Amino acid sequence: MKIARILFKPKWQDKEATVRLTAVSAEQDPELLAALPELTRSDPDARVRLAALKRLGDYERWRERSTGDADADVRRTARATYVALLCSDAASNPPLRRRISELETLSPAEVETVAISAKDRELRAAALAMATRVALLAERAITDPDQALRLAALERIGDAATLERIAERA
Secondary structure, X not given: OHHHXXXXXXHHHOOOHHHHHHHHHHXXXXXXXXXXXXXXXXXXXXXXXXXXXXXXXXXXXXXXHHHHOOOHHHHHHHHHHHHHHHHOOXXXXXXXXXXXXXXXXXXXXXXXXXXXXXXXXXXXXXXXXXXXXXXXXXXXXXXXXXXHHHHHHHHOOOOHHHHHHHHHHO
């Protein structure tokens, strides 16, 4: 068996990217599973790196690749997945305090996404405190599921016309 292993590499180590992609996406080889974290960084093909990321489903890997991958499409997909995981209440997420501190690394649009979709109230509150767009504050003043956050958003709106529109909708 060892001689065969030496002569014939596993499919996930094949020279052809399409063969590696198929293997990384589905095979259950323990060596492959152990190598997935390294494949997210070092495989020369972006599709294989992305397949390894999806297979792992790890918050830290998605965060790392969202800024550290050489391929723009992988970075874009990783960033969207990272923000979605940040907003989720997955048990594998880092502690809330750390996720709140990571808000400072997000773009204004990403902060707004967290303010709208974070499952955790405290994370939504921290994102809402960073948000500046009046239309978002008005929307949150009407639709946030938490009464205290609705009030906090409302208190930050100074424009009388916007306050009237909120009163009409409420």
